[in-house]
Amino acid sequence: MGTGWIKAIGMMSGTSLDGVDAALIETNGTDVRRTGQSVFIAYTADLRERMRGCFGNRFATNSEQVIADDLTDAHVDAVSMLLDKAGIAASEIDVIGFHGQTVFHEPAVGITRQIGTPYMLAEKTGIPVVADFRLADVAAGGEGAPLAPVYHAALMKSAGVEMPVAVLNIGGVSNVTWIGPDDALLAFDCGPGNARLDDWMLRHTGTPVDMNGATASSGLADPMVEMKFLEDPYFDRVPPKSLDREDMAATIDGLVAEAKLSMADGAATLANCTVAAIVAGVNHLPTAPEGWFVCGGGRHNQYVMAQLQERLGVPVQSVDVLDWDGDAVEAECFGYLAVRHLRGLPLSFPGTTGVAEPCCGGKLYQTKKAA
Numbered sequence: 001m002g003t004g005w006i007k008a009i010g011m012m013s014g015t016s017l018d019g020v021d022a023a024l025i026e027t028n029g030t031d032v033r034r035t036g037q038s039v040f041i042a043y044t045a046d047l048r049e050r051m052r053g054c055f056g057n058r059f060a061t062n063s064e065q066v067i068a069d070d071l072t073d074a075h076v077d078a079v080s081m082l083l084d085k086a087g088i089a090a091s092e093i094d095v096i097g098f099h100g101q102t103v104f105h106e107p108a109v110g111i112t113r114q115i116g117t118p119y120m121l122a123e124k125t126g127i128p129v130v131a132d133f134r135l136a137d138v139a140a141g142g143e144g145a146p147l148a149p150v151y152h153a154a155l156m157k158s159a160g161v162e163m164p165v166a167v168l169n170i171g172g173v174s175n176v177t178w179i180g181p182d183d184a185l186l187a188f189d190c191g192p193g194n195a196r197l198d199d200w201m202l203r204h205t206g207t208p209v210d211m212n213g214a215t216a217s218s219g220l221a222d223p224m225v226e227m228k229f230l231e232d233p234y235f236d237r238v239p240p241k242s243l244d245r246e247d248m249a250a251t252i253d254g255l256v257a258e259a260k261l262s263m264a265d266g267a268a269t270l271a272n273c274t275v276a277a278i279v280a281g282v283n284h285l286p287t288a289p290e291g292w293f294v295c296g297g298g299r300h301n302q303y304v305m306a307q308l309q310e311r312l313g314v315p316v317q318s319v320d321v322l323d324w325d326g327d328a329v330e331a332e333c334f335g336y337l338a339v340r341h342l343r344g345l346p347l348s349f350p351g352t353t354g355v356a357e358p359c360c361g362g363k364l365y366q367t368k369k370a371a
Contacts, residue, residue: 009093011099015173017051051103054067103115105242114132130341148169152167153185173195174298193274196274229248296329
């Protein structure tokens with residue numbers, strides 16, 4: 001493939017388990033033209049619960065392939081909706097970047113598992129698909145995550161902000177990309193993001209989200225829970241480092257249960273744990289960022305954003321102020337990474353995943369017609 005601009009659809013199903021984001025970008029594998037076209041399809045409650053049942057499974061179960069196919073069908077629908085919205089034909093799209101749903105991530109034992117059926121997505125859309133983005137990095141000794149830093153850096157090149165800067169993604173897990181002068185990159189998972197609060201809200205209200213942080217805002221956080229939470233050895237580990245959605249879950253749930261918190265106080269406490277994990281990560285950054293730009297669902301939580309602003313002491317803003325779409329950044333990223341795969345460019349680096357040298361990744365699944 002040449003060196004010109006490529007139309008790509010990126011897709012992300014994150015650890016928040018809310019649904020599929022799909023976004024259309026144009027890129028040459030280095031620079032990016034954002035189109036502003038994106039869609040979101042929510043998972044049905046049934047599919048969400050079936051996928052939740054896969055979490056923590058180190059190896060595939062017999063029922064997992066059916067779930068993977070149903071998950072893929074949701075992605076097919078998202079592609080169709082995005083093409084309709086953008087007013088373009090599938091034949092105009094060169095590649096889809098398909099992340100799939102992470103169900104188990106433990107790079108220390110060489111395992112990262114994302115479920116989904118890439119060849120089925122390629123067949124049903126008629127578009128070549130790049131998937132399996134994390135496997136090569138983990139096989140080479142890397143953490144396999146986060147993979148968004150190279151995309152954050154590409155977008156930040158034209159943002160005109162003063163470096164160093166931090167791009168913070170708050171999904172089910174929170175992760176930070178530190179971008180320094182001369183394109184220096186450091187990235188790592190900070191700690192639990194929305195996952196613990198989402199699960200708390202699901203358990204108490206039947207809805208897996210604290211809309212705008214309203215419940216947390218109405219509660220009183222328990223500082224002892226936060227203090228004990230920060231004793232986890234993960235926070236002292238030198239990055240790069242990464243987490244599974246369920247890491248620390250038992251510890252946090254135990255601390256909250258022991259404290260016998262009300263729904264609102266529990267929400268405030270869990271939100272504060274999310275914030276505390278991010279603030280603790282500053283200790284690992286080469287120099288303190290001049291500002292923080294937040295993407296992912298967590299930026300909608302006004303309580304979390306206010307706490308971050310107070311504790312970090314520098315401007316904390318949604319990436320939307322940079323004219324990015326904070327809900328679509330991760331989806332866009334996997335379109336970008338798919339094109340980098342086609343161009344033979346690395347997806348991960350020593351400073352982002354701890355891999356020994358820049359690492360290419362992904363696998364191409366082509367339709368029979370395209371092959």
